[in-house]
Amino acid sequence: MMKDLQNKTIGVFFGGQNPEHEISIITGEFVIAELRKMGLKVIAVYIDKNGIWYSNKKISELKFFQKDYAKKLENLSSCYLDLTLSRNKLVLHCNKFLSRKKIDIDFVFPTFHGLYGEDGTIQGLTEFFHVPYAGCGVYASSVSIDKGLTKKLLSSLNIPTTDFIISYRHEFTSNDDSLIFKIKRKLTFPVFVKPARAGSSIGITKVKNADELKVALALAFHYDTKIIVENSVENIVDLTCAVLSDGSKIVTSDVQESVFGSSDLFDYSMKYLEDGGAQTGNAESNLIIPANISNKHTEKIKEYSKHIFKEIDASGTIRVDFLLNKKTGELYANEINTLPGTLYHHLWEKTGYQINEVLEKMLLQGYARWRESKEIHKDFKTDVLNNANQLKLQHHSE
CATH class of the missing domain: 3.40.50.20 (Rossmann fold)
Structure with a gap:
C-alpha cells in the first residue's frame, strides 16, 4: 500500500x-x-x-x-x-x-x-x-483532548484514575465561593487544577490548600472555559506508554519514567526547554527507559494502554500517561495524547522501532481507513420528501 x-x-x-x-x-x-x-x-x-x-x-x-x-x-x-x-x-x-x-x-x-x-x-x-x-480520527481525538471526558472514559472501563470534578467558567464567575466549597467537599488537598483541553502542562497548578484555589482556578479558566480539579498523587512516579498500530497489529512501547526532582509537576520548561526538552527526547537525564518499576506495574500499564487504544478506536500512535504512588503501589491512568510531541520517536527508538517505521504504520492505517470508508454506503432511497406536507410542517413550526 x-x-x-x-x-x-x-x-x-x-x-x-x-x-x-x-x-x-x-x-x-x-x-x-x-x-x-x-x-x-x-x-x-x-x-x-x-x-x-x-x-x-x-x-x-x-x-x-x-x-x-x-x-x-x-x-x-x-x-x-x-x-x-x-x-x-x-x-x-x-x-x-x-x-x-x-x-x-x-x-x-x-x-x-x-x-x-x-x-x-x-x-x-x-x-x-x-x-x-494520518493519526486518530474525529471521535478518539475529541474525547482524548478533553481531560474530563477522558476521566469519565477511564472510569467506565474500570481503569483506575484519580477522583476529580469538572467545572465551567460560568460557575466560577457567578459564584466562585460555591465552586471552592464544592472542591473542598469532594476532594482532598493537595489537588491539581487544569484546563480541560490544554496540553503541555499549560495553565496547571498544584494547590495545597483552599487559600490557593482562587488564583489557580482563574489561571486555568484563562486557557479554557472548562477545567478539571483532581486529587494529587503523592510520592509520584510519572510514567508513559506509547501505542502504535498499522491497522492489523497493536504494539506498545517500553514504559518511560520522567524524573522532575523536587518540582510538583512535569512542567512546560522541563518538557520542552531544559536541556533540549524531555518530551522531545533530548533531555535524557530526565528520562528513564525502561522505567524503574516492577514487572507487575509495567505489564499493567501496557495492558491498560492497549485496552484504551482499542476502546477509543485509535489510529496510528497515541501516548497514555500514568501516575504511580511509589509508597502505596497505587497506579492511576491520567491522560491520553492522540498526537505525542515529535511522535515520541525517542521512546519508540528505545523500544526498537525507528521513526520511519512509525511513520509508515501511521500512513498505512490512515490510507486503509480511507479506503474502507469509501465502501460504506452513504445514501438511502426514500420517498419521505415526496410525502412531506409543507402546510403541516409550517403549522408545527409556528
Whole structure:
C-alpha cells in the first residue's frame, strides 16, 4: 500500500490557534524532514495564530521559525482552501502577485497539538472532503483532548484514575465561593487544577490548600472555559506508554519514567526547554527507559494502554500517561495524547522501532481507513420528501 502513496502529495499541517503553537511547529518540521527522508513528496501547510494558512518552501525548515518569524511571514503569500474543488483531495490556492498557485494535497498528516487540530477539528475537515489522513480520527481525538471526558472514559472501563470534578467558567464567575466549597467537599488537598483541553502542562497548578484555589482556578479558566480539579498523587512516579498500530497489529512501547526532582509537576520548561526538552527526547537525564518499576506495574500499564487504544478506536500512535504512588503501589491512568510531541520517536527508538517505521504504520492505517470508508454506503432511497406536507410542517413550526 505504500506504493499508493509514492506518487501522492502529503501535506503536513502544523501551527494552529492555541498555546501549544510552537510545540506543533517542532513536531511538524520533524515529520516533514523524516517523510522526505523516506522519499515521499511532502509540502508544509502552516496555520498561524490568527488562522491564516501558508504553504511555501521557506516554512519547510525549522530555522525559518527560530528568529522573529512573524515578520518573515509578512513577506509570504497566504493560502486559502478551495471548497469547490476539494473532493478526495484538499485544494489550496496561494496568492501571488498578479497570479495564484494551486496546490493539491492527496493525504493530510496533522501535527497540531491542542485545540483546533488535535481535537478532531482538522480530522473532521478532511473527512468532510473525503481525504485520507494520518493519526486518530474525529471521535478518539475529541474525547482524548478533553481531560474530563477522558476521566469519565477511564472510569467506565474500570481503569483506575484519580477522583476529580469538572467545572465551567460560568460557575466560577457567578459564584466562585460555591465552586471552592464544592472542591473542598469532594476532594482532598493537595489537588491539581487544569484546563480541560490544554496540553503541555499549560495553565496547571498544584494547590495545597483552599487559600490557593482562587488564583489557580482563574489561571486555568484563562486557557479554557472548562477545567478539571483532581486529587494529587503523592510520592509520584510519572510514567508513559506509547501505542502504535498499522491497522492489523497493536504494539506498545517500553514504559518511560520522567524524573522532575523536587518540582510538583512535569512542567512546560522541563518538557520542552531544559536541556533540549524531555518530551522531545533530548533531555535524557530526565528520562528513564525502561522505567524503574516492577514487572507487575509495567505489564499493567501496557495492558491498560492497549485496552484504551482499542476502546477509543485509535489510529496510528497515541501516548497514555500514568501516575504511580511509589509508597502505596497505587497506579492511576491520567491522560491520553492522540498526537505525542515529535511522535515520541525517542521512546519508540528505545523500544526498537525507528521513526520511519512509525511513520509508515501511521500512513498505512490512515490510507486503509480511507479506503474502507469509501465502501460504506452513504445514501438511502426514500420517498419521505415526496410525502412531506409543507402546510403541516409550517403549522408545527409556528
